[in-house]
Amino acid sequence: MELSTDDARLGSGKMGYGCKHYRRRCMIRAPCCSQIFHCRHCHNESTKDSHAMCRFEVETVICAICGTEQRVAQACSNCGINMGEYFCEICKFYDDDIEKGQFHCNECGICRVGGRVNFFHCKKCGSCYSNSLLNKHSCVENSMRHHCSICYEYLFDSLKETTVLQCGHTMHSDCLNEMLKHEKYSCPICSKSIMDMSSIWKKLDEEIEATKMLENYRSRKVWILCNDCNDTTEVIYHFIGQKCSHCHSYNTRKTSAPVIPQ
Template identity: 45%
Template structure:
């Protein structure tokens, strides 16, 4: 089913018509991997049903064949996914997250969702996730890669943190605090 309906990022029964270049892609990640620009997922206004091929306005089900494009559908993010990842939309973050809303809280100062285990156990850094990873320089807030929050409160990707530690760099690349509580 994944080969027929979806890509390596999502299993879904629709394709997005990208307004930036009027091309058809299974998802925004596929688009961004193949183009020299990124697509604004909120700007997408049309999609194509993978079952009947109808090009239509963004919606949860096909106008003609009534195919449901994803078991999880978020019309704010234009996200459709048939794989259960405990997705939820965080209105404060302005995007969908995975892992179940009951396992996260939105820290107003950090301006992002964090695991419940960090509710009284993290140092707030204003807009900490609204930056780039100091190692790979990818945007942290919209990244599909899990983040690590050391005691200093700066964010970086978990895999980037692991790489730093493997290479003998046990300090935060921003403030040089120890990266000693890696999850």
């Protein structure tokens, strides 16, 4: 819905400006449909996926204090107010909540939050990660430039917190927590374990030790493929689970015996 300059003035005030996404003293005119919105997320939610707005193509903004429509800039050309204490000329991005620690990453090509000193850009993964993951994560090419495997929202510029799994794949932290609530401990993309499972494997060891198989099954063997180490081994079958002989993981599945070349 297009907003008038009167609507802009109603949104002004020390704590009553902007939208649920950002605090700012301006609105933007969408270059794709010429309608006025508080931010690109408001536009995309309003259009309901019929089309998305490109942040880089925004050319004009409307000051929320005086209602003046003007070229993109940090300060209003009419009343002089800063329309955003943080301003990025590249992303056409305004935000007054500078405690977020906004910064523009040239390699990502967009603005990030959390403070530049707290992040590094992984060129192979194609995204900024927390310094706590420096030399401690598995690189997956362009791992952030895909959709969350649970909710299917595009991760690269999502406003939600994202978690990097042990395997290097990524998903929303909320989606991961929901998955764990349902006792799902493997990556939906590659099936590798998403956390240290040693305590759970120990409990399975104890359960298998206490659960005897029927006589005619005790010597039965099966071939398994380990999802964690990708090794193929032949092991004693147990209905509770099959343990990888190489890495001792129970994150395995039955497979065919390997073909030996003649």
